[in-house]
Amino acid sequence: MTPENIRLTRYVSVRSRSERLCAPLSAEDHVPQPVSDVSPPKWHLAHTTWFFETFVLAKQQPDYRLFHPLYGYLFNSYYESEGAHLARPQRGSLSRPTVAEVMAYRAHVDESMRRMLKEPLEPAVAALVELGMQHEQQHQELLITDIKYILGHNPLHPAYDPLGIGPQDVTAEHDGTCPPLDDWLSVEGQTIRMGHQGPGFAFDNESPSHLALIQGVDIRVALVTNDEYLQFMRDGGYQRHSLWHAEGWDWVQTLKFRAPMYWQPDPNQPDGWGHYTLQGVMPLTSQAPVTHVSYYEAHAFCDWAGWRLPTEFEWEAAASRFDWGRRWEWTRSAYQPYPGFARSEGAVGEYNGKFMVNQQVLRGASWATSPGHARLTYRNFFHAPLRWQFTGIRPVRSRESA
Amino acid sequence: MTPENIRLTRYVSVRSRSERLCAPLSAEDHVPQPVSDVSPPKWHLAHTTWFFETFVLAKQQPDYRLFHPLYGYLFNSYYESEGAHLARPQRGSLSRPTVAEVMAYRAHVDESMRRMLKEPLEPAVAALVELGMQHEQQHQELLITDIKYILGHNPLHPAYDPLGIGPQDVTAEHDGTCPPLDDWLSVEGQTIRMGHQGPGFAFDNESPSHLALIQGVDIRVALVTNDEYLQFMRDGGYQRHSLWHAEGWDWVQTLKFRAPMYWQPDPNQPDGWGHYTLQGVMPLTSQAPVTHVSYYEAHAFCDWAGWRLPTEFEWEAAASRFDWGRRWEWTRSAYQPYPGFARSEGAVGEYNGKFMVNQQVLRGASWATSPGHARLTYRNFFHAPLRWQFTGIRPVRSRESA
Amino acid sequence: MTPENIRLTRYVSVRSRSERLCAPLSAEDHVPQPVSDVSPPKWHLAHTTWFFETFVLAKQQPDYRLFHPLYGYLFNSYYESEGAHLARPQRGSLSRPTVAEVMAYRAHVDESMRRMLKEPLEPAVAALVELGMQHEQQHQELLITDIKYILGHNPLHPAYDPLGIGPQDVTAEHDGTCPPLDDWLSVEGQTIRMGHQGPGFAFDNESPSHLALIQGVDIRVALVTNDEYLQFMRDGGYQRHSLWHAEGWDWVQTLKFRAPMYWQPDPNQPDGWGHYTLQGVMPLTSQAPVTHVSYYEAHAFCDWAGWRLPTEFEWEAAASRFDWGRRWEWTRSAYQPYPGFARSEGAVGEYNGKFMVNQQVLRGASWATSPGHARLTYRNFFHAPLRWQFTGIRPVRSRESA
């Protein structure tokens, strides 16, 4: 295949996957925004399209005709350079454009994109197209987590894919395969090169590659399981202030949390709990990695167990030696620029850099991450209290400091 | 026709009208709740059905089968006697039940209701059925105002019925027919019987009928027009604190209001304004009655003009002599029980009485009120800052007090 | 005495009483504003002085020198006509001016006022002086209630006047003298003149005098006692939604109230309760009138007892036949202008009229009302949830409506 063919095929494949992910939804499911962090599925479908329209077509194709003059206002997420945009919490107030109109928008943009992708591209344009596809893959995971939130917080608890036969293998969410819990890998203290190198795609926040010094630690092969987390709960984990950050303790007290998101008491289960999954409400799989925990909970659990969370560099140094990719793994590293990081010029420079304060880095990927999107140097980031993503906990044991 | 036939026909007519009002909507339009006061159309369709299911079928028909065990939780509005219910601001978070499922719910309840209505009813049950129909008619007006809010606050400003050929005559909204502005009716000071008498239906808050003393006043035949309101705006009405209640002034300052709801600056219009209507964005009709004003605005306008709002009894004493029914007319009367008012026993006792504090009475009806639902003794009520209903202003001139 | 002497004596007497009320306080007690409704005692002392400076001296005395150019900004309460003022919730942020500086401000203004009052005054000026004194008397009651709030919400519960020997007879707060509880007065249905007549001082909201129609009712000679209120509490009064206004029920649920303000559980008391008074924490006096209840609580109590609150006109028609003046008595009347009410021109027109929405009228007076300040036609007003004033409950029994 020519490079153009490869790119075009990839474009079509990425774009169609977003639509397939929404196929099991009713029109109504595309609309709500139950909390500010969760966007309507319809919005994701349109926003990813707006990205190509705005940063590729409108800038590269002189004769490109905007699909609708107001869609830029509606579907810009946060790019200040691209002008005013709808306030984020208002996304769920919009019944229009309808799903059908959003699909027409996608078709309109895809048609122009496909025409363009048949021709060779300037490297800078090719990079923007690639960025658009990576961006859409990020939103594909958000589609899954936001759909789970919308359906899972509905008192009717409808399943997204009850039989597990849909576009994404949702049975992987509660897969109970688990390495031995006492299997720890030794990571030696060392100065080691971190971050993205080489020719493949990476986001700007993974660069520049640089040396980092890590301490010697042991890192566990297995993620923390539901069963281990239940022991923490039964031992009063949510009632003991000493295990928590001060603001984590406030969070727990104010919101009266006593379990991960989506768990619900179920007297019919031996362990007393069920949880909502994309297949509907199910018993817990005891050996599956615990998920939907906040950074506060991940920290408190580790404190209780006598462990701690890894730094992002400890994680990166060890990850090739264990199996990762089932949960986004909270690290104790705050999200900061790498030494020498410089944001790009223009709107694309807003992609990552401006979020580098007050967030924690998560490493790895989750079962809901799009195929081909995971990477050892990938840096995901969320605020400490958030837990609607498929987060998890990987334990580290400190050694004496050098 | 037998009384049973009459009642059945009326039931079918009322119920089908709700569905026809939603016919121009997309499935998506049924979902959002952009502010707490505005409910999703889907919710109105289900809640009015729940009313019949809960207060009639479940209590009167021993073999009635609930359509869904959780719908009581989802679609109870505020009846504490009927158990827990979804918090009001969460209504827009629900994508399920879908519109189709809500329609199936309606069909299920309607089938049982129709069967029941073929037989003679105990008077108490007949009264509940009538209350259910009156209740649904109230929600039909809310359907229209809530649909207007959802579409009118969408930056795309889609029309509900662009051609004015739908189930409700939306051209009446901006009808500019207007009596002479200097036509005032004299109402003599008198002691006069107020409130509902006789055999027809009325809500409990219209009773008991009782004597009220009113002062002599002049009341205008015409409502305040858009043109008059524009003069108030041009004369600095929104900038002069002395015209406003203290909390009205705070409201104006905080929310930066400068015009009624749905007005938008339009440099292409001679008067500088357009407004969103159910037919889409249109120029103002200068002689149409101003609408979508809060009690604060109605009061400030009157203060500016040297007039005041009527009390609800002045209104009721005079209304047979002028044409009313185009706007809900703010009165200066706070919503209080009539002398001798006693709430009913049971859940139905929650219908009106518990709202009798901190609201203003509105009298009359609006162009969006359901056919046959208006009544001279009708007491509508809203909080002072609200303006998404089709409210209006009727001027009164005081005379010297006796 | 000449009219000038009488006025001067009254001025000195009113002014000095404010200072005497603060005599038992520490300097620190003059500073806090624990909630927005409660102002620092220092602020009351300065604001009442600002009233004379602004509305009398600065306007009438050409050579009057403002004490400080910024005090107008600091001590204007809400008179928009007099320019910008400190936001109300900021009053407790100010440590300066100190109490001593405020006292110097008072002395400065008093000196000019005394000089002026020695001469005959234009009637309009005399009216402003009188208004200033009435205004200061209103703030004297607020001084007492605000001091009670500041000290009573301090976990140390310091007494204002432990021995009851201070400038105000604080033992009257818990005086248990009580008329027979089954003594009811009959008020006949009638048209009767209400509101202020005659030459004495009254606030603008008491005028114009006008005819009102009242229904026949029975009104109780005794206020509701602590003992009666305890029966309501023991009978689940705070747990039964059907007794409450909808917004009252929200208020109770959200704030978890279970008793009047200042009550605290005390296992050492036979009735299980103590309460904070200006003499410190004491047992309840069972026959003393219950106090510190909101309108919501007053309404719920009456609903439970099978009674209701009086309208303000029922109260005014009957009050000459019972003993009143111990508690501000909630009425079911919303605060509205009397027929023919017109606000005064200028800043003084802001005194009352702009608050005539969303408040309830209270009639009578309380033990903390300044001597000579009570009046049968007096209309006090507060928002329904407030209860830091010395409020009380007078029962009415409805008869059949006419």
Add this chain to the structure above:
Amino acid sequence: MTPENIRLTRYVSVRSRSERLCAPLSAEDHVPQPVSDVSPPKWHLAHTTWFFETFVLAKQQPDYRLFHPLYGYLFNSYYESEGAHLARPQRGSLSRPTVAEVMAYRAHVDESMRRMLKEPLEPAVAALVELGMQHEQQHQELLITDIKYILGHNPLHPAYDPLGIGPQDVTAEHDGTCPPLDDWLSVEGQTIRMGHQGPGFAFDNESPSHLALIQGVDIRVALVTNDEYLQFMRDGGYQRHSLWHAEGWDWVQTLKFRAPMYWQPDPNQPDGWGHYTLQGVMPLTSQAPVTHVSYYEAHAFCDWAGWRLPTEFEWEAAASRFDWGRRWEWTRSAYQPYPGFARSEGAVGEYNGKFMVNQQVLRGASWATSPGHARLTYRNFFHAPLRWQFTGIRPVRSRESA
């Protein structure tokens, strides 16, 4: 001198300094809490005393008598292990205990402490006493910043020490001595030992000492000056979104900030600005280091200038080669535990560790830091938007990453 004498002398010296810092205040100045972060001076005086009473006397002296049973509730800041405490935002609601009573509390505790300190102490107890003194020194700086906030946000702008002759040299606040602005120190890329070593006192968050890898950078000898910051402002620094973190931009837009805290427009100054200092409102000293900037502002300034903030390790590696101690210098390092950090057992373990999320490290000290309290390894920490501390900006120039 014996070790006991040295310790006793130090104790008396530290304790008396707190009281001297409050000497210029009125009683009223000790009371307000204008925002939640700013505590009343009275509270600082009592809380530092409570620390000795609770962690030393009550635990070590069997016959120690608590001064007041409720002071633990009032003056515990956040030690969950020590039981319930007053909610932080309520500190300004308390007029009692008065300043005099707080001084009596101090005298009571000091008397017991002095008696105890005359005898040799167990090392663990000696460490707690030392911690108490260090803790009080931290609160001495907070006393200065909180006093500045209380007086500086009062519209009267009273000076704390107009002549600069008080207990602290307040003229140092606006000292304009400045090294050359183009003087940069080269820091080589290296692995270097960081954190506290040796026998002297340090807080737990400075340990363990460990190796860190730093990149080669240039660090400027001079802090950013008022003059440089004015250039940033004039160049639209507060209006250009691209310079800011996303949440910094929200902060600027929402709060409408356009200059550092305490700056106020002054048309009489050539540069257009004055600022409030502890000597009262003054012109800016152009070469003095800018202060009262948030982390967001420090970051935006550096981004504008083409520089960046140092990491805390770059700072520590270079600080011995420049003059520091005038401003707390924001670093780009998030506040995280050092490798191998373990919190202490018991209440003292709450001292630092539980705050290690969502804050930025500041290094150095300020002119208001207590004598003898500064240290090269000291780690101060605040949330990104806070700016009432004496913060400053030290520029770094990146080199190419290794």
